[in-house]
Amino acid sequence: GQNIDQPTEMTATEGAIVQINCTYQTSGFNGLFWYQQHAGEAPTFLSYNVLDGLEEKGRFSSFLSRSKGYSYLLLKELQMKDSASYLCAVPSGNTPLVFGKGTRLSVIA
């Protein structure tokens, strides 16, 4: 089975950089996803990593280390609208994505 761990809550200041970590254990690795979810809304896709290293996409970057079972999402130049939950997820064979419980990020002025 899968086991995914991420911090429950984080707080950061507008304009700053924040790193949200995710550790996972999975039988058979098929990549790792990050989703953003605003309160009461559907999750939306942010990134997908299948190879080790950093993938940059605008203000958001995602890093993966398969040997360590570790990923992080890096958010730069934080804006108030970045206040949301960030979900780490891994596929498992033919089953749907398995999600971590999410990290609730609060951006303060």
Next chain:
Amino acid sequence: EAQVTQNPRYLITVTGKKLTVTCSQNMNHEYMSWYRQDPGLGLRQIYYSMNVEVTDKGDVPEGYKVSRKEKRNFPLILESPSPNQTSLYFCASSPRTGLNYGYTFGSGTRLTVV
């Protein structure tokens, strides 16, 4: 517009009264899935389907039924709802290939069972 459509968005019902939450996608996706989301527990899989007439249980299937008679539709059925099924429900779909696109989610259905 490519999307997953769930209905209704909000529903309040009474214990034991059968209900169906509909889900439809227009992207010709093969995979479809239902999740429920509860505070502190995150998104948990209820049922999923890899193709027409193929369905499997997820992590929390008790009290739910699904069917996949057509590729585009994947309704979630609660035969006898109970208050512990009060939750936020999401339907999602994904192409068979192209894992890097992950899942597209519907807007969610907030269900309250009293």
